[in-house]
Amino acid sequence: MESNTYKNKIGAFFRGIARAVSDNDTDYTNVRLRKALWMLSIPMVLEVIMESVFGVVDIFFVSKLGADAVATVGVTESLLTVIYAISLGLGMGTTALISRRIGEKHAEQARHVAFQAILTGMVISVFIAIPGWIFARDILMLMGGSARMVQQYSGYTSILIGSNLVIMLLFIINAIFRSAGDASMAMRVLWISNIINLILDPLLIFGYGPVPAMGIEGAAIATTIGRGTGVCYQLYLLCCGKGRIRLKSEHMKPDLRVIGQLIRLSLGGIGQNIIATSSWIVLMRIVSVFGSTVLAGYTIAIRVMVFALFPSWGISNAAATLVGQNLGAGKSDRAEKAVWAAGWVNMAGLGAIGLVFTFIPHLFIRFFTREPEIIMAGAQALRIISYGFVLYGLSMVLLNAINGAGDTITPTKLNFVCFWLIEIPLAWLLALYFDLAARGVFLSIVIAESMLCLLALWWFRKGKWKLKKV
Secondary structure, three states: OHHOOOOOHHHHHHHHHHHHHOOOOOOOOOOOOOHHHHHHHHHHHHHHHHHHHHHHHHHHHHHHHHHHHHHHHHHHHHHHHHHHHHHHHHHHHHHHHHHHHOOOOOHHHHHHHHHHHHHHHHHHHHHHHHHHHHHHHHHHHHHOOOHHHHHHHHHHHHHEEEEEEEEEHHHHHHHHHHHOOOHHHHHHHHHHHHHHHHHHHHHHHHHHHEEOOOOHHHHHHHHHHHHHHHHHHHHHHHHOOOOOOOHHHHHHOHHHHHHHHHHHHHHHHHHHHHHHHHHOOOOHHHHHHOOOOEEEEHHHHHHHHHHHHHHHHHHHHHHHHHHHHHHHOOOOOHHHHHHHHHHHHHHHHHHHHHHHHHHHHHHHOOOOOOOOHEEEEHHHHHHHHHHHHHHHHHHHHHHHHHHHHHOHHHHHHHHHHHHHHHHHHHHHHHHOOOOOOOHHHHHHHHHHHHHHHHHHHHHHHOOHHHHOOO
């Protein structure tokens, strides 16, 4: 009897996963809260894992080319964080508007907003691509790159920044799917993109048969083709799919009023992400003072850490969608309960990962490189940064929930205080003034992120986010 009960529970577990990753028409404002969080979180976690795989795959293959190549990827990635910041900011504004319209049962208005978000992202990407393509060498030089990085590897930077349109659309359109409750669509897009990138990366970097070896530029081309294919699939789903958001010709007309509303909401999201991610650029610049080996180790550690954190972003995104839809349905208490449920799950998961990184960080760094000095530097970074994982988990949920409610200004202010007034000055003081070297930078990250969590918790408990109108 006990054996049958155990088998039934296992069967129910896997049936739940299968339902979560398949298209469904669940009304997330009415089903049990635990089920709603589960149904949204599973595909969102799988989606963000796939997004992080892009960077991990690139580092894995590029690491065979040496420390300067890895450092180039790290510096370029720190520059791309500005593009990610804009994309995520637009995604936040899109999520707030579409999830609220879905909760209000105004599907046509949600579709109209979706097109305006895509149009806005396309226009912005042009203004980033042109200078990024032309001034890649100058940018690498400004970031403290070595002569070899500037002369031989700047093509990687040119290609990725020049093709930022695919990054922009990938983030924005997936935000459309998630906020409407079609999280499984966003997940499938990233799976397809990553499979293509995984195949093309070694092929284009090292060459095979008639395909010439392109080195680090091959990694950039592979990633761009993978993401571009994902965007084509997204557009197919939007125009011909069976999701809640299906665009028709009548939706594809510029609406300056909606674009203005979207930009106003997104400015806070863009601001908070630029503040947060640009601080990583400054930290990267400080770490570069200690040489390419330390910079390469730090780059690998950040990639490993991001891979661990991205599933938590999936849970946080689920909380944001539930907040928006339930506020739209007039259920503010249910929205708050969803945030606490997601917060506890995130803290437990990241706390466990943090323990693993604390005791065996070398294992994860060694996966990417066999150079002892890089392993030592990367392990030190990973161990120290992981000390704050429990608080990172809670702050991600709280800030995403506030954004999902349409209040994108408060997280911007909190990010500015913690990252620019605390983290950067502290990193400089600890690393250069108190001679803690790169270790001082890593400690500043833990301190700043912990302060961000405590401030976000204080604001969330005040409850003003429930009254935000969008």
